[in-house]
Amino acid sequence: MVTKVAPPSLAGLSSARVCCEELLGWPLLYESERKSLGANWPRGLLLYGPPGCGKTALVHTVAESLGITVHKVSASDIYGAFTGESEKQLREIFEKARTHAATGQPTVLFFDDLDSLAPKRDAHRPHEARVVAQLLTLLDGAASDTGAQGHLTFVGATNDPNSIDPALRRLGRLDQEVAVALPTSEEREGILSIHSRALPLAADINLHEIASKCHGYSGADLAAVTREAALHAMQAAVASTSSPESLDSILKSNFQHLQITQSDFIAALRKVCPSLSRSSDVTLDTVSWHDIGGYEDVKERLHRALEWPIKHAAAFKRLGLHAPRGVLLYGPPGCSKTSLARAAAGASGMRLQVLSGAQLFSMYVGEGEGILRTAFQRSRMTAPSILFIDEIDAIVGGRAQETSSGGGSDASTRILSTLLTEMDGLESSTGVLVLAATNRPHVLDAALLRPGRLDVLLYVPPPDVLGRLDILRVHSRGMPLAEDVDLQALAHRTDTFTGADLASLCQEAALMALREGMDMAHEVNKRHFESALAVARPSLSAAQIRMSEDFRDTRLR
Numbered sequence: 001m002v003t004k005v006a007p008p009s010l011a012g013l014s015s016a017r018v019c020c021e022e023l024l025g026w027p028l029l030y031e032s033e034r035k036s037l038g039a040n041w042p043r044g045l046l047l048y049g050p051p052g053c054g055k056t057a058l059v060h061t062v063a064e065s066l067g068i069t070v071h072k073v074s075a076s077d078i079y080g081a082f083t084g085e086s087e088k089q090l091r092e093i094f095e096k097a098r099t100h101a102a103t104g105q106p107t108v109l110f111f112d113d114l115d116s117l118a119p120k121r122d123a124h125r126p127h128e129a130r131v132v133a134q135l136l137t138l139l140d141g142a143a144s145d146t147g148a149q150g151h152l153t154f155v156g157a158t159n160d161p162n163s164i165d166p167a168l169r170r171l172g173r174l175d176q177e178v179a180v181a182l183p184t185s186e187e188r189e190g191i192l193s194i195h196s197r198a199l200p201l202a203a204d205i206n207l208h209e210i211a212s213k214c215h216g217y218s219g220a221d222l223a224a225v226t227r228e229a230a231l232h233a234m235q236a237a238v239a240s241t242s243s244p245e246s247l248d249s250i251l252k253s254n255f256q257h258l259q260i261t262q263s264d265f266i267a268a269l270r271k272v273c274p275s276l277s278r279s280s281d282v283t284l285d286t287v288s289w290h291d292i293g294g295y296e297d298v299k300e301r302l303h304r305a306l307e308w309p310i311k312h313a314a315a316f317k318r319l320g321l322h323a324p325r326g327v328l329l330y331g332p333p334g335c336s337k338t339s340l341a342r343a344a345a346g347a348s349g350m351r352l353q354v355l356s357g358a359q360l361f362s363m364y365v366g367e368g369e370g371i372l373r374t375a376f377q378r379s380r381m382t383a384p385s386i387l388f389i390d391e392i393d394a395i396v397g398g399r400a401q402e403t404s405s406g407g408g409s410d411a412s413t414r415i416l417s418t419l420l421t422e423m424d425g426l427e428s429s430t431g432v433l434v435l436a437a438t439n440r441p442h443v444l445d446a447a448l449l450r451p452g453r454l455d456v457l458l459y460v461p462p463p464d465v466l467g468r469l470d471i472l473r474v475h476s477r478g479m480p481l482a483e484d485v486d487l488q489a490l491a492h493r494t495d496t497f498t499g500a501d502l503a504s505l506c507q508e509a510a511l512m513a514l515r516e517g518m519d520m521a522h523e524v525n526k527r528h529f530e531s532a533l534a535v536a537r538p539s540l541s542a543a544q545i546r547m548s549e550d551f552r553d554t555r556l557r
Contacts, residue, residue, distance in 0.1 A: 111155070287342045289343050303344070355372070472490055505536050
């Protein structure tokens with residue numbers, strides 16, 4: 001069907017737009033030069049990239065600026081219920097485009113979501129295979145009938161170019177392939193300015209700051225952010241209405257005074273997340289640095305590793321510094337490694353993906369490696385982002401140990417090889433930080449611990465006296481403590497207690513108060529903590545602590 005729309009202005013997409021303009025516009029502008037050179041124009045273009053990045057809008061924008069008619073084709077226009085019906089409809093669409101181009105009107109046959117229309121041929125899907133074969137025949141026929149067809153160009157768009165039948169991607173069909181990537185920070189600012197130019201923006205609006213927070217957002221996501229900001233401003237106006245009778249008057253007579261503020265955009269960002277990461281992002285409970293007692297040195301080093309490369313990117317570039325590729329938190333169980341990782345991810349503002357052994361280990365050979373590659377690919381597209389692997393020793397152990405036990409070719413070894421390749425292989429992982437945690441760092445493969453991979457190793461020990469005091473304050477701040485409770489004395493009496501042990505101690509003391517009487521329990525006093533201490537035992541053994549300290553000492557030599 002012929003599509004004539006007035007597409008919106010595009011921000012960004014500069015390289016993709018140049019390629020599209022050359023393919024569609026040069027045959028109109030430089031036809032005589034082509035004939036003098038005896039060359040042939042390329043007839044096909046494949047645009048690929050994440051959904052919502054403007055592939056369809058790009059084709060319509062360039063065609064509109066050049067006066068070219070677009071015939072849009074999708075799988076729903078082609079596929080029919082009866083044998084041969086799909087092929088017939090495809091032939092009719094090609095014939096209409098040829099007829100239109102033969103009249104002297106430049107024409108584009110645009111295949112939207114080409115992976116749905118022409119997937120890889122499979123013996124188990126004969127219907128799709130016949131449609132693909134017919135499409136290939138029509139493309140070859142159009143290319144050989146240059147004089148009769150006039151100026152007819154083919155453009156395809158897809159989110160996954162590897163799912164398209166390979167025969168479509170050879171020369172003579174879809175000759176050129178152009179990536180339409182997610183917008184950069186500067187391009188995001190331009191997209192936001194386009195979508196918000198008709199909105200009543202307040203004086204405090206800073207689109208540059210908003211764009212810098214939109215890591216991994218596509219153009220469609222940014223349009224949704226702008227819409228949600230406007231809706232949030234309207235909802236605030238409705239909520240401030242004192243009586244239902246005055247609601248209509250506020251929305252009608254006072255709407256011209258309604259302005260969208262910076263806080264409306266910040267609220268919209270909390271509601272709209274990047275479409276690429278909606279199936280993989282993990283919603284974590286809100287954890288801040290203040291919710292974790294002690295570990296000031298570990299917090300500071302995590303802050304430097306995760307937040308400095310983003311907040312001080314100019315200084316890093318000026319000094320020739322590179323952000324770390326990976327951070328490993330190691331130490332005995334219960335020492336707040338996972339909590340520290342959650343707090344660091346939340347404070348950095350980076351997108352977060354979480355991988356576990358249950359996701360990576362599968363009964364099918366190669367599936368776990370594919371999941372890991374997909375996670376890295378998604379993280380690269382939404383960079384800067386964090387890939388968090390908890391209990392990494394259970395997923396990727398040392399190859400030498402596995403080989404000696406006869407399991408050197410098992411799934412763990414293959415996943416380890418994939419992880420090493422993804423972290424510093426041929427494909428750049430700039431902006432992706434692997435954050436891992438383990439209780440057994442000595443079983444990890446040495447190749448994983450070298451600089452350039454997990455190059456920042458942070459030992460998380462059992463808390464010292466001051467750390468235990470901070471942890472007790474954190475876990476007891478919601479409790480009504482009696483005046484006789486001395487947290488400092490408790491900190492001295494809980495040597496080798498982990499953060500998890502101290503949290504359990506505070507909970508047990510509160511339960512002791514509750515057992516004395518549901519209606520009489522108004523505060524937690526000293527005797528309740530004494531009773532809790534009588535049954536509490538540290539979960540760590542001297543061997544567990546010594547094992548982590550030996551690994552730390554070995555790395556410091």
